[in-house]
Amino acid sequence: MSAPITGGETFSLASESAVVNATWSALSTVYDPELCLDVVSLGLVYDVRGNDTEVHVELTLTTPGCPASESLPAMARAAISEALGNKVAVDVRVVWDPPWSPAMMTETAARSLGFRGR
Template sequence: MEEDNEDIADKIIGVIKTIYDPEIPIDIYELGLIYDIFTNEDKDIKILMTLTSPNCPVAETLPVEVEEKVKSIDEVNNVEVEITFDPPWDKNLISEEGQLELGML
């Protein structure tokens, strides 16, 4: 059963990597906006994410886009996206790949 969850997690990450922050030209996964992805045996998904700031211009639409795209995966049952600002996002959360894309390394 664990392999199924890993397979689904990989698919979820793949879908999330198609979503971009409008202000920073890398996907939200590499940007470090996804804090955690939880999957239960019923294939219910909970995604804990943040935004670059509480005043982010896509605060209303980005979580909805994450939810809708993850729901489009056949194996997924329900999706809940929770926004948190604890800890607040900062540029240190950008992955090494993201930092390379942004010319930070």
């Protein structure tokens, strides 16, 4: 069984690492609507596990009162499902431990938001 990856490539869902890599790639296309940066660069994705039947993602939000608390997990779920050809069950959970901090962002993301001297 094969599923599409962004860019028209295909991969075997039997490869656990291919599923995890495709999931990370899909998550890098999901943007926080307020910060206009992707959830991977922001350091919001804590864990990605998957196999040929399911993918589990743990992510957090910048604050518990984040206005994107419902939309970001839904956008992540949709991006992963599309990247994996709707062939696997996708579980995206919001977790709060550890709490997110700006130190979790990539250097590029931090600079784009005005954080200096990390």
